[in-house]
Amino acid sequence: MMKFIFKKIRESILTIIILSFGVFMISHLAPGDPLVSVYGSGVERISSEVREQAIEDLALNKPLMYQYGIWVKNSIKGDLGYSYKYKMPVKDVINTHLPNTVLLIGLCLILTFILSIMFGLVAALNEGKLIDRVITRCTTLLYCIPGFWISLILILVFSVNLRMLPSSGVYDIGKENDILNRISHLILPLTVIVIGHLGYYSNFVRNKVLEELKEDYILLARAKGLSKSQIIVRHPLKKIMPSIIILMSLSFSHLIAGGFVVEYIFSYPGLGQLIFESAKYHDYPLLMGGVMLTGIIVVLASLVSDILSSLIDPRLKERGMN
Template sequence: MIKKSMLVEKITRRTIGFVLTMLILSIGVFYLSRLAPGDPLQSFYGDAIESMSTEELDAARIRLGLDSPVYVQYVKWISNAFQGDFGLSLKYKMPAMAVITPLIGNTLILGGIAYILVFALATLLALFCAMHEDTLIDRIICKVGTAAYYIPPFWLGVVLVLIFSVNLGLLPSSGAYSVGKSDDILNRIQHMILPLVVMILSHLWYYAYMIRNKLLDEIRKDYVLLAKAKGCTKTEIVLKHCFRNVAPTIVNIMAISIPHVLSGTYIAEAVFNYPGIGALSVQSAKYHDYNLLMLTVLITGVLVIASSIIAQSVNEVIDPRIKLMEESP
């Protein structure tokens, strides 16, 4: 009964924290977006705004709800948001949710695959380097990985397009799929290859290096010497003991890396003209499309905060000591 009440208390506490964080995020973005220079009416009316009179501009602001004080606009927006209405996209002249819905899947697929590949490859690479510490192959991987990490993703994307799309004609240079082939999985995979390569190369060594160092710190602990004295091989020690002890740290790294990987997704979408919420968020900020910007930021915030909560829960399963520390007075 006590464990059940503690579980309910924990879920309630995390839910309240999640809601408060999203509320603070929405307030910050709402106010900051309106402090940016520029007129949102430009997005809605385009060049026609130049021929509009002052009276027509004032009437337009009233119709779009831009005439009220910012706090009044926010209260109205948040009230509608709780009912599933996130407002009208000023640029696309349709509900913001209708604009973003077809693109969410593209970003989640691209970002999700990149996220899994980055950490799977980073973990394998870290394990390999840790088991071959200070050998020639370890030094080569460290130098090549460091050099690859510092290559600008935008420049790397352009180079890959020139080589594999323009010169060799092997891979498509833009889009999520070819015209009329939205249901062709193979075609979608071909369009994701270059963006994935850019995202993996720009993130792989950063996380592999962190995991490698954590493993090396673990390998130098006293219990490893005892395991060696008992006749355990280095592979057994690293995989069965060190890696298990480092696993909670890896999960934490994976959780806090969500914004980093998402930013890489946004860059890849911009370079390869890949239709997703990353490119859409940049456009919404550029054109002062407030409602669309709010929705894209909130979706990103939900992904980041939810991943942190999930990572903490997974850590408690992997390492019960974390749970005991929370429950101790």
């Protein structure tokens, strides 16, 4: 088992190294002027001498491999660089945005987990009935609709027309300590992300429960006089719970990706919006810091998923060693 874990850790480290190199090269080779982050719209009015001095100060005139080597060396020491746009260390910029993303993604993960089990169990308990068809078809339909389209519809209905919920930000100005105000800003982004993942997970739970109900041990439980709902809660649900947890961890990257897009649409000041913004303005240090942090989180989630999978099903460990 330890050999399997060490192998997965080596693969994770290699993945992070490849990610850092790829992102660094692609971002630096992409068209655009990184000095826009420094001078804003006034970049076109600066003199050639000031431009050359700024490029030299930022080491943008050095070969890319040299710049990458310096970035790796500093990153190992914990120095992620200085943001061109925010004029402050990258770590400080990320620290102000990361809690918002953790809150949003964490709540989405919890809500998706709970609601998918609830809908899946209700559908399984009423197999073939109207409520089963309504749940499976509605959740599947919502799963197929693009998240950005749902976001725009919700903004149009609840923010523009009804004026019930805010369409941007994490709280209103001067209300950073108002919990209800923060919750109101979370409702629409949460709804979009949960809707985008609920259909897949709830149908997975439903189908897994129905498969378990066909097993021989279920006949014994029925012979003891247990009702269908009692059987599902006591036996199939416990048996498929590890599979649900593994599926959620495997899909963690999709959840983060969906959350980042929603952050950008709702102008939610999280890590996703920060990455989009840094890419737009060619703020290389901030872009690298945000992408690498996200990549490490996703790789760690995948590593945990692989270990959990191997503990539950030893056959997966044998395949991973080949």
